[in-house]
Amino acid sequence: MNVFWHRRDLRATDNRGLARAAATDESVVPCFVLDPTVLEHASPVRVACLLEALEDLRSWYRDRESDLLVVRGEASAVVPEIAAEYDVTRVVWNEDYSGLARERDRAVRAALEEEGIAAESVHDAIHHEPGSITPNQGEHYSVFSYFWTKWRDRDKRDPAAEPAADDLAAVSGEPTPTLAALGFNEPAATPPTVTTAAARERVADFCSGPIYDYVERRDFPAxxxxxxxxxxxxWGTIGPRELYAATERAAERAEGDGNRESVREFQRQLAWREFYAHVLAFNPETVTENFSGYEHEIEWREDPDALAAWQAGETGYPIVDAGMRQLRREGWMHNRVRMLVAAFLTKDLLLDWRAGYDWFRRTLADHDTANDVGGWQWASSTGTDAQPYFRVFNPMKQGREYDPDAEYIREYVPELADAPADDIHDWHELSDDDRERIAPDYPAPIVDHGTRREQAIAMFERARGEGS
Structure with a gap:
């Protein structure tokens, strides 16, 4: 028999590792490991999504008279135990690219080899594995536009076929543990539905209409x-090749160059995810260190009260607070607003991006190490292809431009529900008396943006040795 070890690939279709494990005369034993070392970095909302996706995948296997074995313990111990129990000759899994995942995988591979069991890993989560898109000199691109040009023009694999019922071993596992059994409280946010059916429904809905307006509408959070x-x-409830194929079909149906350009722009966002995966694969230290190199020169402030206000959505900057409250309510935040709240933390509050990254890790249902580290270092001007330090987002102008009628703000900041849009966007300029009259329960701005912008630029100039 072969074992296929599921991780962040909780689907049966377009799963290259599962297809590889099934492409022999041996039956496949599917498993998933709830590893305490990995769960230390998890959060209630993400574990809730994980458990839902596991149950959905188990139903798929059970419909084919098999099951997904969900086991608890250190992966380097329990994966060899499963292999021994089922007299397995080979264990297959899909690659992950974070430092923690690679350390775990090295330990599992060593334990299997010690028992004489073959281990095979497959690139599945991205189209083009790290090291396959490179500059003439160096291991990876640090500028996205160059990466995108090559990524865009490379052929993409077709979706991998799902295994047949006859390919699967007739196994039966113990019930999936609950959140409480794993030591997690119920999440404060309402988790999204994370299943293959939900993923496909969302892809179908998006590719039937909104993808053609993506360029014009993607920056408007309302x-x-x-x-x-x-x-x-x-969580890999849909495969990257299946999603890309759906976008290609959308491009074929597109009416006019504008619609096709919108499809291409969405594909470009998919390429950003892969760009950050490549960067992390070659630079695992960037989870805790600045990619830019000037690690200790940046004079980040220590201000627990400001951090708490940012986390709670109580900064007095409406678009920022709306985003942070959306995160608390839904475990998700609109991408434009993610950039704004990250820029506000690092450039207005002058707080270390790692504090923001840690909060996102604890609260986002979609937290992805490569994507979040890349995004946070972009916003804080410390990463690859980052926002130049002297270009500081103005949160008031951003709110007025991307939420002109304040619909998004009012949705998530009910204290401003009855306030005129102009007053919301001018909140920083209103007098205390006017703010008290318009929205007495909403706070005044905790910092002055203009002052902090100048301080942020000076801070980065000193760090870079450019100040006098």
Whole structure:
């Protein structure tokens, strides 16, 4: 028999590792390991999504008279135990690219080899594995536009076929543990539905209409202009090749160059995810260190009260607070607003991006190490292809431009529900008396943006040795 070890690929279709394990005369024993070392970095909302996706996948296997064995313990111990119990000759899994995952996988591989069991890993989560898209010199691109040009023009594999029922071993596992059994409280946010059916429904809905308006609508958080597929991509309930194929079909149906350009722009966002996966694969230290190299020169402030206000959505900057409250309510945040809240933390509050990354890790249903580290270091001007330090987002102008009628803000900041849009966007300029009259329960701005912008630029100039 072969074991296929599921991780962040909780689907049966378009799963290259599962297809590889099934492409022999041996039956496949599917398993998933609830590893305490990995769960230490998890959060209630993400584990809730994980458990739902596991149950959905187990139903798929059970419908074919098999099952997904969900076991608890250190992967380097329990994967060899499963292999021994079922007299397995080979264990297959799909690659992950974080430092923690690679350390775990090395330990599992060593334990299997010690028992004389073959171990095979497959690239599945991205189209083009790290090291396959490179500059003439160096291991990976640090500028996205160059990466995108090559990524865009490379052929993409077709979706991998799902295994037949006859390929699967007739196994039966113990019930999936509950959140409480794993030591997690119920999440504060309402988790999204994370199943293959939900993923496919979202892909179908998005590719039938919104994808053609993606360029025009994706930056407006009050509109349904994005795919909201990130939780599905996080847990792999849909494969990257299946999703890309759906976008290619959408491009074929597109009416006019504008619609095709919108499809291409969405594909470009998929390429950003892969770009950050490549960067992390070659630079695992960037989870805790600045990619830019000037690690200790940046004079980040220590201000627990400001951090707490940012986390709670109580900064007095409406678009920022709306985003942070959406995160607390839904475990998700619109991408444009993610950039704004990250820029506000690092450039207005002058707080270390790692504090923001840690909060996202604890609260996002779609937290992905590569994507979040890349995004946070982009916003804080410390990463690859980052926002230049002297370009500081103005949160008031951003709110007025991307939420002009304050629909999004009012949805998530009910204290401003009856406030005129102009007053919301001018909140920083209003007098205390006017703020008290318009929305007495909403706070005044905790910092002055203009002052902090100048301080942020000076801080980065000193760090880079450019100040006098």
């Amino acid at each position: 509109e349904s202009g994005t795919s909201r597929l990130s939780p599905q991509l996080k």
